[in-house]
Amino acid sequence: MRYFNFATHCCLLFFSISFANSEDIKEIAISSFSTGELTDWKTKSFLATTDYQITPIDNTLALQAISHASASGLYKEQRIDLHKTPYLNWSWRINHHLTGLNEQSKAGDDYSARIYIVVNGGLFFWRTKAINYAWASNTDKGVIWPNAFAGKNTMMVALRSSKDKTHTWYSEKRHILADFKYLFGYDIQYIDSIALMTDTDNSKSDAHAYYGDIYFSAE
Numbered sequence: 001m002r003y004f005n006f007a008t009h010c011c012l013l014f015f016s017i018s019f020a021n022s023e024d025i026k027e028i029a030i031s032s033f034s035t036g037e038l039t040d041w042k043t044k045s046f047l048a049t050t051d052y053q054i055t056p057i058d059n060t061l062a063l064q065a066i067s068h069a070s071a072s073g074l075y076k077e078q079r080i081d082l083h084k085t086p087y088l089n090w091s092w093r094i095n096h097h098l099t100g101l102n103e104q105s106k107a108g109d110d111y112s113a114r115i116y117i118v119v120n121g122g123l124f125f126w127r128t129k130a131i132n133y134a135w136a137s138n139t140d141k142g143v144i145w146p147n148a149f150a151g152k153n154t155m156m157v158a159l160r161s162s163k164d165k166t167h168t169w170y171s172e173k174r175h176i177l178a179d180f181k182y183l184f185g186y187d188i189q190y191i192d193s194i195a196l197m198t199d200t201d202n203s204k205s206d207a208h209a210y211y212g213d214i215y216f217s218a219e
Helices: 002-023 176-184
Strands: 027-029 042-047 051-057 060-068 071-081 087-094 111-119 129-135 144-147 151-160 170-175 190-199 206-211 215-217
Touching (some): 060 190, 071 111, 111 176, 111 206
Antiparallel strands (some): 027 215, 051 060, 060 206, 087 206, 087 215, 111 190
């Protein structure tokens, strides 16, 4: 009987600790570029391939993206419970702005840097939704519009613009639950993948950007 009670106590203690740890999650790493890691990121190419590689810059490591009339992105499948960690955090910088583009048209759908948050529709692919936080060059900061190719299934958010300095790091923090509700009109709990892309296939121009570590946080 004593053994049973001791074993039961240990079992309950184990599950209590595990439950507490799962409830006390403060951050979930999506990338560890600053440690030289590019694990679990996959490539999706649309036209030619943007060069992505970990490189030193400003006394740290970051993901460098160089596009020469290319359109490919990196994505990572990772399910995130937004009820526990609703905030997306990242940093980025670009070397120059793109010019002469109507970013709300197919011919101008190019960006020095952008990050996608994707909610997978599964077999019902038309239900897949995405928020695309973009470093726009010719759209004012704060403007929102449907993507020129995906329509209202992918909503563009001009988070940075030509008014923001080049060769300068900016740190971002977005409440994904609130943004999704505002953009699509309904609540979600999980996102399924994160992607980033530097592309200039439509304008046949060049872009050079850097991405810092990406993570979700509780606050």
